[in-house]
Amino acid sequence: MVQYNCEVFYEDTDMGGRVYHANYLKFIERARSKFIDSLNVDQRLLLLEEKKFFIVKNITADYQSPAYFGDKLIVCTNLVELKRASM
Numbered sequence: 327m328v329q330y331n332c333e334v335f336y337e338d339t340d341m342g343g344r345v346y347h348a349n350y351l352k353f354i355e356r357a358r359s360k361f362i363d364s365l366n367v368d369q370r371l372l373l374l375e376e377k378k379f380f381i382v383k384n385i386t387a388d389y390q391s392p393a394y395f396g397d398k399l400i401v402c403t404n405l406v407e408l409k410r411a412s413m
Contacts, residue, residue: 327404328364330357334397344392351385357401358382 338349362369372378
C-alpha cells in the first residue's frame with residue numbers, strides 16, 4: 327500500500343469551504359500516479375517511447391464525510407487485481 331499526503335487548497339473547495347465532490351478524483355489520480363511510480367514504472371517514458379499508458383476503467387465512490395479547506399488528507403492506494411489488457 328502506498329500513502330499519498332495532500333492538503334486541501336481553496337481552489338479545491340466550493341463556496342461552503344468543503345471539497346467539491348469531483349475534486350476527490352484529482353486526489354485519487356495523484357495517489358494512483360504515485361503508486362505506479364512506487365513500482366518503478368516511468369509513466370512518461372512509457373507514454374512517449376512505447377505509446378502505452380494506464381487507463382482507469384471504473385471508479386465508484388462512497389462519500390463518508392466532507393473534507394474542508396486546509397485539511398490534510400491521506401489517500402491510500404493498493405493493487406487489488408491485475409488483468410491483461412483487452413480491447
